[in-house]
Amino acid sequence: MTRILVTGGAGYVGSHTTLHLLRAGHEVLSYDNYANSSSEVLRRVAELAGRAPEIVEGDVCDRKTLDAVMARFDPEAVIHFAGLKAVGQSVKKPLSYYWNNVTGTQNLLESMQEHGCRRIVFSSSATVYGEARYLPIDEDHPIAPTNPYGRTKAFVEGIIGDWCHAWPEASAVLLRYFNPVGADASGRIGEDPNGTPENLVPYIARVAANRLEKLGVFGDDYDTRDGTGERDYIHVSDLAEAHLSALTYACRSSGCEAINVGTGRGATVFEMLKAFEATIGREIPYEVLPRRSGDVARSLAAVQRAESLLGWRAHHDIADMCASTWHWQSCNPDGYGA
Ligand code: NAD
Ligand code: UD1
Numbered sequence: 248m249t250r251i252l253v254t255g256g257a258g259y260v261g262s263h264t265t266l267h268l269l270r271a272g273h274e275v276l277s278y279d280n281y282a283n284s285s286s287e288v289l290r291r292v293a294e295l296a297g298r299a300p301e302i303v304e305g306d307v308c309d310r311k312t313l314d315a316v317m318a319r320f321d322p323e324a325v326i327h328f329a330g331l332k333a334v335g336q337s338v339k340k341p342l343s344y345y346w347n348n349v350t351g352t353q354n355l356l357e358s359m360q361e362h363g364c365r366r367i368v369f370s371s372s373a374t375v376y377g378e379a380r381y382l383p384i385d386e387d388h389p390i391a392p393t394n395p396y397g398r399t400k401a402f403v404e405g406i407i408g409d410w411c412h413a414w415p416e417a418s419a420v421l422l423r424y425f426n427p428v429g430a431d432a433s434g435r436i437g438e439d440p441n442g443t444p445e446n447l448v449p450y451i452a453r454v455a456a457n458r459l460e461k462l463g464v465f466g467d468d469y470d471t472r473d474g475t476g477e478r479d480y481i482h483v484s485d486l487a488e489a490h491l492s493a494l495t496y497a498c499r500s501s502g503c504e505a506i507n508v509g510t511g512r513g514a515t516v517f518e519m520l521k522a523f524e525a526t527i528g529r530e531i532p533y534e535v536l537p538r539r540s541g542d543v544a545r546s547l548a549a550v551q552r553a554e555s556l557l558g559w560r561a562h563h564d565i566a567d568m569c570a571s572t573w574h575w576q577s578c579n580p581d582g583y584g585a
Pocket of ligand 1: 254255256257258259260261278279280281282283284305306307308327328329330331332347351370371372373424425426427
């Protein structure tokens with residue numbers, strides 16, 4: 248059993264990972280300021296796991312509260328999810344993104360070091376690669392983010408790398424997620440975006456639930472199988488398991504390693520739409536719109552490093568991703584708000 252401090256434990260990926268950590272017997276403390284989540288999530292996680300995480304409401308930018316938690320809980324490792332993640336909003340409010348994501352992480356690392364905690368698993372993103380120069384994208388692909396959110400992830404990767412270099416006993420895994428989707432099989436926890444979803448799968452789910460009229464397909468003239476954008480969608484339960492494997496890896500190694508988390512297989516917008524229609528047994532209305540600015544044609548992960556270093560690979564296919572999304576959406580039409 249290991250004591251794990253999970254920042255952002257009430258968020259979408261953090262809550263699924265907390266559930267898997269509890270089920271695997273770890274002691275977990277969730278540290279979250281609920282900027283983009285609700286404490287109801289952790290109540291449900293406790294119900295599913297049959298045991299509760301410790302819960303502290305706090306901000307990673309608040310050093311005093313963080314230090315108090317570090318001193319009392321004395322974590323053996325940190326999984327760091329806390330941060331802001333909306334690309335469009337990061338263009339409008341860049342300083343808020345640098346403060347929460349970069350300053351917040353610096354604070355966390357300082358507090359960890361002061362309390363002798365030397366292992367971290369960090370939520371990075373495939374967005375650090377920017378436009379793919381070749382496919383599949385391996386971890387040696389150039390880092391060239393195209394928006395403030397992506398730059399916060401790239402800066403934090405650099406800071407964590409420097410921290411490990413300066414503290415040879417430290418170990419860090421930078422998990423570069425591709426496109427996380429889906430929900431826990433129970434239908435009790437899932438993704439609950441504020442307002443109108445910007446990402447494909449939550450948007451399709453809202454149309455399927457008759458809460459939005461139709462899906463807008465952003466371009467059908469890309470150089471792909473059917474002209475629509477292709478992405479590497481990864482089931483959030485597989486992603487949660489990747490964090491457990493990364494934790495094990497960080498406990499027996501030192502240094503800083505960046506690792507892609509994807510399936511290595513892509514689905515286009517039309518393929519995802521068809522898969523969702525197969526799940527619900529009826530057609531989902533859509534219209535083709537112009538391309539969304541900043542979008543790329545294809546994004547696909549090279550997954551060899553995850554397999555060789557972590558011994559982890561994804562198991563769920565897009566049918567599972569659609570079925571679990573729909574189960575969550577139909578059991579919780581108002582998300583956690585109900
Ligand atoms: P989320 O918004 O659901 O979860 C983030 C959690 O962190 C929320 O509960 C929020 O309240 C909390 N938080 C935000 N700022 C905080 C702060 N300053 N102090 C304490 N808590 C704070 O997002 P998610 O989808 O679960 O993503 C988790 C992490 O993974 C993020 O760092 C995100 O950038 C990264 N990521 C997500 C995706 C994705 O598509 N979901 C893809 C790549 C990377
Ligand atoms: C987005 C983020 C990226 C983040 C990723 C994680 C942007 C520019 N990028 O990537 O930083 O890491 O989510 O999930 O926001 N699509 C439609 N109609 C819609 C929504 C999307 O056709 O209403 C298409 C897009 O054009 C794209 C695909 O669906 O081809 C996936 O889009 P989305 O879910 O937003 O993810 P990404 O853009 O890949």
